[in-house]
Amino acid sequence: MRSTTNAYPKEQRLSAWSFALKRVSITLEAADEATLYGELIQFTSSNGIVFVRLLATAQEYTVDFRDEPGCFWLAVTLDAPSIARNATTSFTLDDGHMVCARSEMPMSLQFTGDHRVLLLKIPPRALDQRLKALLPEKPRHLSADSGPARLLSTVLRSLADMGNDVTDEELRPVELALPEFLLASLLNDAPARALGGAAGMRAALLERIFQTIEMRLSDPNLNYQQVAAEHGISPRYLQKLFESIDDSFGHYVKVRRLERCRLDLRSPLHVQKSISDILFQWGFNDSASFSRAFREQYGISPRDYRKMPAVDEADHGPDTLRRGRSTAKRAVSDEAAVAPVEELEIGEVDSDGAEANVIPAIGDEGTVRHHHLPVSPRTVHWGYFSSAIKPALMVRSGDFVTVETLTHHANDDPERMVEGDHGAESVYRWDETGRAIERRGAGPMSASEFGRGPGEGFGVHICTGPIAIQGAEPGDIIEVRILSLDPRRSGNPRFQGKSFGSNAATFWGFHYNDLLTEPKNREVITIYEVESGGERRPTAHAVYSYHWTPQTDPSGTVHERYDYPGVPVDPETIERNYDILQNVEIPIRPHFGVIALAPAHTEPVDTIPPSAFGGNMDNWRTGPGSSVFLPVQVSGGLLSLGDPHASQGDSELCGTAIECSMTALIQVIRHPAGELTGKLRDLDYPMIETETEWVIMGFSHPDYLKELGEDAQSEVYKRASIDAAMRDAFRKARRFLMTTKDLSEDETISLLSVGVDFGISQVANGNWGVHAIIRKELFTA
The missing domain is CATH 3.10.28.20 (Acetamidase/Formamidase-like domains)
Known part of the structure; x- marks a missing residue:
């Protein structure tokens, strides 16, 4: 997630920045509104550790995780000193120094100039018993001048420098090493009184015992008598030490072994190992007892856990899995649960288009919420709008939604835009057994007229949603505020960190019957690499182009032209031309081609022609900082977004833009019919507003x-x-x-x-x- 004040008009920046910080449990205490700038980047490791990087002008914040008991937080100041204080403690943090505390201990950080901060929120599941036993009772200042804290500060600084380019593979060693760095830093940098007396001696002894256990987890014969003897204490006293942290030796060892197995089951380094190899490596004696213990700990079998897409764990983590089933197919709200997926599943439209759409209520406590709507076959519809599609998400007016969207042109280069991307792969799946999504357009499902495929391609866009807006009724206006829009990165390790899009000059383009050079009836695909940020304005540049050649889809249909969405292009059938558009850079203008409410129509409606309900408007001004106003035609509004573009010129001359999958942060506002004044009075058509x-x-x-x-x-x-x-x-x-x-x-x-x-x-x-x-x-x- 990325938020920046530059996406807002100046008069809205203070409130927008305050809200962005509040979403990550930070309260803005003071800032100069005239010079205010802020950028927030948030990413989460597979173990649930939340990293928040702030880049801002002079400000004062309060970090407050009291509503998340059991967590531990750590902040490292970068590029500028700060003063950290609460009611009982105050100290100066020099560049690179850190402050850490339990979640119940809020603390303010005051910066007098431009600065960067990296904040970590570490959930209970990422805190093993070794670390829990040593967490400070008061906020602690960790000096980075020497010792383990210096190493920890260096690692975190490198992570902050990567910004939103960090990948799961790069986070993995950080999350594995973090508890060890913290343990060493807390012990090494603790004042004498913190480790003094009997309590301090017990803590130091426990740390040595923990280290011994970690080194011997793979030994199936490890027992507490051996460990006690190695540390010169009685077995009874060792058991007492574990009782002091509400645990036992046997349970602690089992949980540590299970966690090691869980990490190996997800690691690409161990993908060739069988489950049996992994469990035996970490000291389990038989697969049956291991499977029982794993299911008891995480609520899922080892086999199912290994098959789970990586996005599921990143969103929910192992403690969510303990609830008994994965909730990864739900639209997740930060502050309140939404209706479960069984109530929100997208339904195929009945032949008479009469399927009822019952919109569940979500309460009226008045809290603005943030939701995440990922792409999957259950959260998208392809090529058509309809009031009979069951909503993928329900929101209230004022709610924020992070919406993932896919381009319907990703299979123009599946290597770059589909492979390795779990969301894209799930939507685009098409093999000899069938498609993940059958209907691709508003045409007949039988493909009886042209034989192209279900839906016939009359409508082509992959749309995420629909999103139902509570209380929306015909006559209302829905405002969609687009706060940020970022290119989706390639999931293929060969193109790690890069984003791509496609421009297809096709038979429906304005140019097609007015070509000068031979062959005249040609369709040309140009693949672009799309930048997503940096110090200068992001641009796109052409990578290569190719002429469309007849493509045989996985169902056996030959497509002489680009006439059906999602047909995978076989790289062996095309000739790539890399000598194109040399010394040309296209400034990025990210926007949605399709922003639509459901039309009041009985049949599925083709996504291609725009209309009074919005739809495929293809106006590049629908980018970050803009609002799109749409008149409601059906109850709930049913908002869909898709056809994301990296850049487009007015006219979209050849038929497409740079079609590029993107993720947006939007805010949805309902303007009731009885309160429409000013610019919204008498509005019965789509309108865009920028600053x-x-x-x-x-x-x-x-x-x-x-x-x-x-x-x-x-x-x-x-x-x-x-x-x-x-x-x-x-x-x-x-x-x-x-x-x-x-x-x-x-x-x-x-x-x-x-x-x-x-x-x-x-x-x-x-x-x-x-x-x-x-x-x-x-x-x-």
């Missing part, structure tokens, strides 16, 4: 499903016209200015001509688009 502009969307047919009758979904492609789209954009812009600014028609027409820019949104989607850009600076009041 400086209102963007009015016009189409050849503004509500084509109503205008064109029973055959609307085929007729709309035959009647696309820039003239008609321009006429619609003019009429809507005229109405907007007369309604919201109280101008006369004559005043409005003059202003439209001298101060408003009209542009071609797209000529690729059947229902062509023209937009009017009304600059806010035109109005002095």
Whole structure:
């Protein structure tokens, strides 16, 4: 997760930054609003350790995890000194020094200048008994001038320098080594009084015993009598030591062995080892007792745990697994549970389109929540909109949602954009046994007309959702605030840390019948590498291109043209041209091509033509910092997002943008029908608002499903016209200015001509688009 104040207008930055910090249990106490800047990057290890990196101007924070008992937190200051204090303690932290405490001990950090901080929240499951026994009773200052704390500070600084580029493989050694570094640092850097007396002697002795056990976990004959003898104490006293930490020797050893086995079951270094090899390596004598113990500890069998996609563990961790079944297929809220997946499963639309959509209530305690909606076959629909799709998530007005979205062009280069990505692989799965997702479009499931495949490709976009908004009813307006939008990184280790997208110049492009060079009836795919951040403005550059050649899909259908979504391209059938677009960099303009509410229509609706409900608007201004306003047509609204783009020019001339999978942070706001004033009064069409502009969307047919009758979904492609789209954009812009600014028609027409820019949104989607850009600076009041 990444949040930055730059995504907001200046007047909203303080409140937005405060909220971003609050989501990670940090309270902003003081900051200069005039100069405020903040960037927050959060990532989580497979063992549930949360890392938060802050980059900010002079500020004061309070770290407070009291609502998460049993956790331990640690902060390392980078690049600038700070003062750490609470009601009883105060000390200065120099660059690289650390402060740590139990979750019930909040503490403020005050920085007088620009700074970086790396904060770690370590859950109970990542704190083995060795560390729990030594956690300080008061916040501790760990100096990084020498000793183990210096090594720990160096490791954490390197991790902070990686920012959001860190991978699970890079986090793995850090999470494994962290308890050892902390133990050594706490012992080495503790003041004399902290380890003095009988309690201190017991703690030091326990630490030595823990180290002995760790070194001998693989010995199946390890017993407490041997360990007691090695440390010169009686077996009875050793048992008393373990009783002092509410444990026993036997249970402690079993849990440590299980944890070692669990880590090896997930490690790519041990993928070739059998489960039996792993359990015997860590001191278990037989597979039956090991399986029972593993299931008792984690609530899942070792075999099922090993098969679980890595994203499941990253989201939920082993303590969640103990509940008896994986909750990885649920949409997760930070502060409140949402309806379970059995109630939210996406349903195929009945032949008569009449499936009822019952939206579960989620309570009304008024708390703004944050949800995560990952991609999977259960959370996406491909190529169509419908009010009969069961919602994948329910939210309240004001809730935030992290939404993963996939491009429907990922199989143009499956090596770079599908392989190794568990979410993409699950959605794109298509082999001789069938598809993970059958329906790909609003056409007939029998593929009776063209034989392309279920849905026939009349509609192509992979859409995440729908998201139901509690209380939304026809007449309301839904505002979708896009706060951040980041390219999805390749899951293939060969392209680690990189992101890619595809631009397909295809038969539906505006250029197709106006080509100069041979062969004239050609479709060309260009693969781009997409930057996701850095000190300069991110750009994309072409990697290679190829001409589409006939592709045989896994079901045996030959596709002479690019006529069905998700067909995997066989690299052996294409010739790659790497000598293209040399010395050309395309500035990144990440945005959603598709933002839609469900249409009030009885049949599945093709995702390609946009309309009054939004949809495939393909306007690059729907990026971070913008809001998209959509009129509600059905109860719950049912918001879907997809067709993510890394960059696109006005017109989308060749038929596509740089189609690139992305993850967004959005906020969903419901504006009730009875409270629509100002810019929302009389709004019955999609509108985009940025910090400086209102963007009015016009189409050849503004509500084509109503205008064109029973055959609307085929007729709309035959009647696309820039003239008609321009006429619609003019009429809507005229109405907007007369309604919201109280101008006369004559005043409005003059202003439209001298101060408003009209542009071609797209000529690729059947229902062509023209937009009017009304600059806010035109109005002095």
